[in-house]
Amino acid sequence: MDPELFLDVANYIKEVHHIAYPLFDVAHFAMSCIHVRDDMSPNFLVVSRKHPLACWISCMLSCFAGYILANALLGEMPLAPLKDPKEVGLASLVWYLIFYSPFDIVYTLCKWFPVKLILSLLKEVQRVHKVHAGVHHTAKMYPHAYLVQVIIGVVKGAGAGFSKIAERFIRGTWIPTGHEFLQPTFPTKACAAAALLFVAEANTTYITAPHSFVYLGVVIFFVYFKFSSMMFSIHDPFMPLENLFCATFMGGVWDAISRALMSAREKPATKVPGVANGDADKKKL
Structure with missing residues (x-):
């Protein structure tokens, strides 16, 4: 491939989150709400019909978990991600369609494997964007706090895993052992590896490739292993x-x-x- 063309592709992938708005946000919101709904089973009908407020709050917490937790750790307003009515409205619309669409058609369509695969891959592209944004934002506040940069990158990219225990508590389920510190999932480990790479790239001279190439490589890594996990049941290559x-x-x-x-x-x-x-x-x- 022509190096200039490859660089253009890398630059496009780095900015595609802003170019294709709100496609990636819709995919993220849909997969987050689906995860919450699947986690409710077999009490889905009880929670969604009798406790819609708890259902909505738990879904919003999952959708915006990365931003909420990162802001709380950095001493910023945790509810700042909810100040944008457009984002909250979009997430609420996706939540309503996933839980209350007629004949459950939206949920059934999203669970159809080709659609679920596309939504999952789009979510992974956005996950890389969140990890990079978390590392970049923290580096401005604490330039030499490399561990803090990695932690915020992981939290922003895999925040839903860390907020799972709070989501379940809101829905009336208490499972104290079901959290990421005891049972870290592959997204959390992958976000940690990506955050370490972004921090090393910004603060060392060992990585000489252009930043867009590094970003594209991380995107390929996330997309490839998500595709492999869904197609070939390869769930955790770090094991x-x-x-x-x-x-x-x-x-x-x-x-x-x-x-x-x-x-x-x-x-x-x-x-x-x-x-x-x-x-x-x-x-x-």
């Missing part, structure tokens, strides 16, 4: 690396050695009674 890291540096090796030593000590102890009985039998003879 083998995590298992190797934990086995090597988080006590796995020493635990295995301890178990081997314990089993080696127990084997002679189990043989002693048998030897003693054999000697006693010889004496009787």
Whole structure:
């Protein structure tokens, strides 16, 4: 491919979120509301019909979780994302269609695999935009706080995972163990990797590629693994690396050695009674 053409494509992908507004926001809102609705099962009808306010609040929290949590961590107004009536109105319209469309046609259409695949891939493109925006915004406030930049990037990109426990609590379900710190999902891990890459690109000289190329590479990474997870059930490519890291540096090796030593000590102890009985039998003879 011509390098100039490739650079133009990279620049277009970087700005496509603004060019194609509100396509990516609609995809994000739709997938967020679908996730909340699926998480309600089998109490979907009870919550949506008898408690529509709780249903709406939990969906809005999921739709704007990244911005709300990031603002709260940075000392800004947490409800600032809700000040735009156009965004709130669009999210509310998507919520209403997902939960209350006639004959459930909108939800059924969005769950149809080709449509769901398109919505999911659009959501991943927007997720990269959120991670980058979070890192860039935090870098302006705290230029040398690299860990804070990574944290805000992760929160903005995967905020719905961290707000899940609050969403369930609003709907009357309390599952204290169901949160990202105990069970991090692939989007959270991918957002962490992307945030680290964006921070390293901005603060080191090791990455010499143009910023648009780096951004495009992250988009391809997110889209590729989302496509793979939906088509081939490849859900977490980080798992083998995590298992190797934990086995090597988080006590796995020493635990295995301890178990081997314990089993080696127990084997002679189990043989002693048998030897003693054999000697006693010889004496009787």
